[in-house]
Amino acid sequence: MTSSDANGTSAVTFPEPTTETLRYSAFTHDPAGGNPAGVVLDASTLDDAAMLAIAAEVGYSETAFVTAHDEGARRFRVRYFSPLAEVAFCGHATVALAVALAERLGPGEIVLDTPAGEVPVATRVDDKGAVLATLTSVPTRSRPAERTELASALEALGWAPDDLDPELPPHLAFGGNDHLVLAAASRARLADLDYDFDGLAEVMRRHGWTTLHLVWRESAERFHARDPFPVGGVVEDPATGAAAAAFGGYLRTVGIVTHPATITIRQGEDMGRPSDLRIDVDPQDTRTRVTGQAVPIG
Known part of the structure; x- marks a missing residue:
C-alpha cells in the first residue's frame, strides 16, 4: 500500500506501525557483532525533531528513515540521523535498510535518494540464505x-x-x-x-x-x-x-x-x-x- 504526498511521491506503508523502529546489525552475520542501525520504513509523517528524537532514543550511531517512495518504482528517499544530528550519508544504515527492504519486497535493485546524492543498492541472497547488499557510493x-x-x-x-x-x-x-x-x-x-x-x-x-x-x-x-x-x-x-x-x-x-x-x-x-x-x-x-x-x- 502507498499514500501520496504533496510532491507526488508515495510513502511505503508496511503492516508495522508507521514509526516502528526496526533494529539490524550491519556488516556481520551475528547480531552480537557488526554495527547496529535503526530503520524506520515509513517516516513520511515525521518532522526533523521527531526523527532526531527517535535516533537519540534508539542510541545507535545512525538510524535510517524512509521519508518517501516513488510510485511504481523501487526508489526511496532516505535521511540519516545520529543521536545528535543529521548526517548526509551512512553506509551501515544503508546496508541495514536495503536488507530490511529485500526481506519485505524481495531482493533486487533499489535506488536511494540521500542528502549526499543518489546511491544504487543491489541485494541478493547468497548460498547460505543471507541477504547481501552492495551499495555504490557517490563519486569519491x-x-x-x-x-x-x-x-x-x-x-x-x-x-x-x-x-x-x-x-x-x-x-x-x-x-x-x-x-x-x-x-x-x-x-x-x-x-x-x-x-x-x-x-x-x-x-x-x-x-x-x-x-x-x-x-x-x-x-x-x-x-x-x-x-x-x-x-x-x-x-x-x-x-x-x-x-x-x-x-x-x-x-x-x-x-x-x-x-x-x-x-x-x-x-x-x-x-x-x-x-x-x-x-x-x-x-x-x-x-x-x-x-x-x-x-x-x-
Whole structure:
C-alpha cells in the first residue's frame, strides 16, 4: 500500500506501525557483532525533531528513515540521523535498510535518494540464505591533509607523527561525508585507542569531518580500521560503510590500487563487535562499491 504526498511521491506503508523502529546489525552475520542501525520504513509523517528524537532514543550511531517512495518504482528517499544530528550519508544504515527492504519486497535493485546524492543498492541472497547488499557510493575524492588539520587530530588522539605509516599519507577522503584517513604504523598503535572525546569532537566539528578513519595495513588486500565518531555522540563506530567508500577513493588517489581490486576491511574487533566490509575499487571509476550483510537484532 502507498499514500501520496504533496510532491507526488508515495510513502511505503508496511503492516508495522508507521514509526516502528526496526533494529539490524550491519556488516556481520551475528547480531552480537557488526554495527547496529535503526530503520524506520515509513517516516513520511515525521518532522526533523521527531526523527532526531527517535535516533537519540534508539542510541545507535545512525538510524535510517524512509521519508518517501516513488510510485511504481523501487526508489526511496532516505535521511540519516545520529543521536545528535543529521548526517548526509551512512553506509551501515544503508546496508541495514536495503536488507530490511529485500526481506519485505524481495531482493533486487533499489535506488536511494540521500542528502549526499543518489546511491544504487543491489541485494541478493547468497548460498547460505543471507541477504547481501552492495551499495555504490557517490563519486569519491581525496586530498592530502593540511598540516594544521593533521596536527589538531593527532593532538586529540594522543598520537605522535611517528605513530603513522609513512607509506600511507594522511588524507581527507570523501564518499558521501568527509573522513580523515590516518594509517597507523602498527597494529598495536591502532589497538591502543584512548582519545580526548570532547577535544576530538571540537576538532571534527571545526573541520566538518564525520569520522576519523584509522587504518592499519595487514596486506595489500586486507586492512583493519577503527572510526571514532564523537560528533555523533558515539565513542567509536564498529563498522563504517561511508568511511569504507571514502577509503576506496583514497586508495585510488594515492596509487595503492592501480587495477580493479577487492579489499576487505576488518573493523570493530577491538571493541568486541567484529565487522567485515568488502570494497571494490576500480582506478577508472570514482565510485566505490561496498558490500556487507545485515541481520535483525532480537
